[in-house]
Amino acid sequence: MYALVEFKGKQYKAEKGAVLKVDRIDAEVGAAVDIDSVLLVSGEAVTVGAPYVTGAKVSAVVESHGKDPKIIVFKYMPKKDYRRKQGHRQQYSIIKIQDIVGA
Numbered sequence: 001m002y003a004l005v006e007f008k009g010k011q012y013k014a015e016k017g018a019v020l021k022v023d024r025i026d027a028e029v030g031a032a033v034d035i036d037s038v039l040l041v042s043g044e045a046v047t048v049g050a051p052y053v054t055g056a057k058v059s060a061v062v063e064s065h066g067k068d069p070k071i072i073v074f075k076y077m078p079k080k081d082y083r084r085k086q087g088h089r090q091q092y093s094i095i096k097i098q099d100i101v102g103a
Helices: none
Strands: 002-007 012-016 019-023 032-035 038-042 046-048 059-065 071-077 080-087 090-102
Touching: 012 019, 012 090
Parallel strands: none
Antiparallel strands: 002 012, 002 038, 019 090, 032 059, 038 046, 059 090, 071 080
C-alpha cells in the first residue's frame, strides 16, 4: 500500500516504513506529524482524490534535521565590473512514515 501526498508544496510517494527527505519542519525530533493532503491511495483498489482523498491520512515521525551542501550562486557581467557571489544551504527534515489510513 502506498499513497501520494502533498507536503509543503511538493509531492512525495509515501509507503509504510519509508524515509522521506522533506523541507524543514518546525517540530522536534520524535514528534508525530499527520499529513491530511493525500492525493492518491493505492491498496487493493486505487482511490484518486479531487484534489484530495477524503478521510485519508498519513502518519509520520520526525527522525532528524539537517542541511544540504552549500551551493554557490555567482552572477557577473563581462566588462562591466559587476560580480555577486552568494551561498545557500537548504535545510531539511527526515521523516519516517508510520501508517497510511485510506478512505
